[in-house]
Amino acid sequence: MKPFAYVRAATLQEAAAAYASHPGSRYIGGGTNLVDLMKHGVETPETLIDLTRLPLHDIEELDTGSLRVGAGASNTDLAVHPLVRSRYPALSQALLAGASGQLRNVATTGGNLLQRTRCPYFQDVSKPCNKREPGSGCAARDGVHRDHAVLGHSAHCIATHPSDMAVALAALDAEIELYDGEHGTRRVAAADFHRLPGDHPERDTVIRPGEIVTAVLLPPPAPGSVSLYRKARDRASYAFALASVAAVLVLDDGRVRHVALAFGGLAHRPWRAATAEERLTGAAPTGEAVREAVDAELAAARPLPGNAFKVDLARNLACDVLATLVRSASASASASGAPPAHHRP
Incomplete structure (x- = not known):
C-alpha cells in the first residue's frame, strides 16, 4: 500500500x-x-x-415526521432501528441483505452510498478501465460481463453500482444531505445522487469535490403504504445483487394511488423505474397490468451477450415484489373495511 x-x-x-x-x-x-x-x-x-469523530451518528425523528439518519450511523444501527423496521421495512431488508454482520457493524451510511463498483476489471490495475483511468478502455465489454449493466450503460463503462441500501433509498424518495466549507449544506434526491456513466464513468455521483455526506433524510411514509426489498444473488449470504427490487405501494379503493419502483444490479446507479410507475399510477394492479408496466420499463434494456438473463430475472422479481405488496395492501384495506384491490370492478 x-x-x-x-x-x-x-x-x-x-x-x-x-x-x-x-x-x-x-x-x-x-x-x-x-x-x-x-x-x-x-x-x-x-x-x-x-x-x-464527527457528530454524525444519530438517527432521530424530526418534528415533520421525517427520519434523519446521520452519515456516520452504522449499517447495523440503521437496519435494526425500530422506526426503520416499522416505517421503512424495505430499507431494513436492503441493509440486512447487503453484507455480513461484521461489515454492517463497521460500514457507515455515508460510506455505503459512496462505495465503488465491484467490477473485477475496475479492481485489477493490470486491466484497462475507464472508471479507474479515463480513456484507457473498458475490458469488461469484451470480457466476462455476466454481472454487469443492462440499463443506462455507455460505450465507456458497463459497471453496476453495488449498494443495496441506495436502491431502497431511491424508492423511498429519500434525500442526501451534503456539506462543504464554502457553500454550506445542500440536499440531493437519493434517486439523483448517483450518475449514469456517459462519457465520464469515473464520476460515480453528483457530489462536488470536498463535499461531505452528512445525513440521509427519509420522508414520513404515506398512510397505508407498504414497502419491500428483494434481491436475487448467486448464493444466500453475502453476495452482490444480480438484480434487486425496492418498491413502495399505496392503494386507494383498489387502484394504485402511489407506486415507487427501483432496480439494483442493473445499472451504474439505482434505477428508478419512472415508466413503470407512470403506467401503474391510477390503474388497478392486476398481474397483467403490473407485467405490462414492468415490460415497458425494461424495454430500454441493452443487454450484452453474457447478461441477457438479467432482463427476465429483473422482470420476474419486480412482478413478484409488486404482487406481494398488492396482497399486503389489500389485506390491510380489508382489515380497515376498505374494498381490496381485486374487488374493484
Missing part, C-alpha cells in the same frame, strides 16, 4: 479545511471499501481524513 498521511477531524469545518489544504485527500468513515481499494492500488490518496 502506498504511504499516506492521516488527519482526524473533530468538526465538519475541520474536515472541510483539511480536504482543501491536502491535495489528493479522501474522507474515510468505516473504510470497508476504500481500504480494500487502497490495498489493490486502485485508490492512492495522499491523505486520509477520518470522519468517525
Whole structure:
C-alpha cells in the first residue's frame, strides 16, 4: 500500500479545511471499501481524513415526521432501528441483505452510498478501465460481463453500482444531505445522487469535490403504504445483487394511488423505474397490468451477450415484489373495511 498521511477531524469545518489544504485527500468513515481499494492500488490518496469523530451518528425523528439518519450511523444501527423496521421495512431488508454482520457493524451510511463498483476489471490495475483511468478502455465489454449493466450503460463503462441500501433509498424518495466549507449544506434526491456513466464513468455521483455526506433524510411514509426489498444473488449470504427490487405501494379503493419502483444490479446507479410507475399510477394492479408496466420499463434494456438473463430475472422479481405488496395492501384495506384491490370492478 502506498504511504499516506492521516488527519482526524473533530468538526465538519475541520474536515472541510483539511480536504482543501491536502491535495489528493479522501474522507474515510468505516473504510470497508476504500481500504480494500487502497490495498489493490486502485485508490492512492495522499491523505486520509477520518470522519468517525464527527457528530454524525444519530438517527432521530424530526418534528415533520421525517427520519434523519446521520452519515456516520452504522449499517447495523440503521437496519435494526425500530422506526426503520416499522416505517421503512424495505430499507431494513436492503441493509440486512447487503453484507455480513461484521461489515454492517463497521460500514457507515455515508460510506455505503459512496462505495465503488465491484467490477473485477475496475479492481485489477493490470486491466484497462475507464472508471479507474479515463480513456484507457473498458475490458469488461469484451470480457466476462455476466454481472454487469443492462440499463443506462455507455460505450465507456458497463459497471453496476453495488449498494443495496441506495436502491431502497431511491424508492423511498429519500434525500442526501451534503456539506462543504464554502457553500454550506445542500440536499440531493437519493434517486439523483448517483450518475449514469456517459462519457465520464469515473464520476460515480453528483457530489462536488470536498463535499461531505452528512445525513440521509427519509420522508414520513404515506398512510397505508407498504414497502419491500428483494434481491436475487448467486448464493444466500453475502453476495452482490444480480438484480434487486425496492418498491413502495399505496392503494386507494383498489387502484394504485402511489407506486415507487427501483432496480439494483442493473445499472451504474439505482434505477428508478419512472415508466413503470407512470403506467401503474391510477390503474388497478392486476398481474397483467403490473407485467405490462414492468415490460415497458425494461424495454430500454441493452443487454450484452453474457447478461441477457438479467432482463427476465429483473422482470420476474419486480412482478413478484409488486404482487406481494398488492396482497399486503389489500389485506390491510380489508382489515380497515376498505374494498381490496381485486374487488374493484
